Amino acid sequence: MEKKGGSSSSSSSQDAEVRKGPWTMEEDFILINYIANHGEGVWNSLARSAGLKRTGKSCRLRWLNYLRPDVRRGNITAEEQLLIMELHARWGNRWSKIAKQLPGRTDNEIKNYWRTRIQKHINKQTEPFPSQNSELQDNASTSNEICEVGDNGVESYSPTYDGNLEALLGPLSTESNENIWNVEDLWSMQLPNNH
DNA sequence: AAAATAAACAACCGCCGTCAG
DNA sequence: CCTGACGGCGGTTGTTTATTT
The missing domain is CATH 1.10.10.60 (Homeodomain-like)
Incomplete structure (x- = not known):
């Protein structure tokens, strides 16, 4: 059941030192x-x-x-997305910390979701003009790095993009991903x- | 219909803090 | 007290999948 022949096709002498790549x-x-x-x-x-x-x-x-x-994998709900955005606005890239607030979600998934789906939308909103801005600056994480409060310290910080997130990001398609x-x-x- | 491009996803890497020996 | 192993975290990259031209 091996379909990839690349990988470590070096010497076949009991190689299998450490396997890498996708899990079978x-x-x-x-x-x-x-x-x-x-x-x-x-x-x-x-x-x-x-x-x-x-x-x-x-x-x-x-x-x-x-x-x-x-x-839980896939199909981030609108509520989850909203929570991710709020928590990211509050804490920055503290992915594991954010993940603790989302049962069943992992830091890796939230991080991926943020980078692939949310960040560009925010950039579009805050930076409507492509202009000469080559690098993305996440104003969220940098600006509020200062508020290092306890875990229960709820800052009344108002994120830039609060409000109509669903309207901003679309209908949050509930596609069923089949593996x-x-x-x-x-x-x-x-x-x-x-x- | 095919190629090109973009998006989504899984996994690896290096760094750092902690703790046992 | 110092050192090394381990676990956890965030950043990043490589590959697959979807979308557009």
């Missing part, structure tokens, strides 16, 4: 199964014990951002007690 379904299954039986954490030893030729970091990332059962397989399939595949 088999690797996902191994990781899910191992964590189901042993729990998560201690990622380096976990990767070794599970037999994955991955770094602990890679396993952790894959688990936290994709395989974890309570992670060839999703995590639920994997979870349903594994045996109840493989211990």
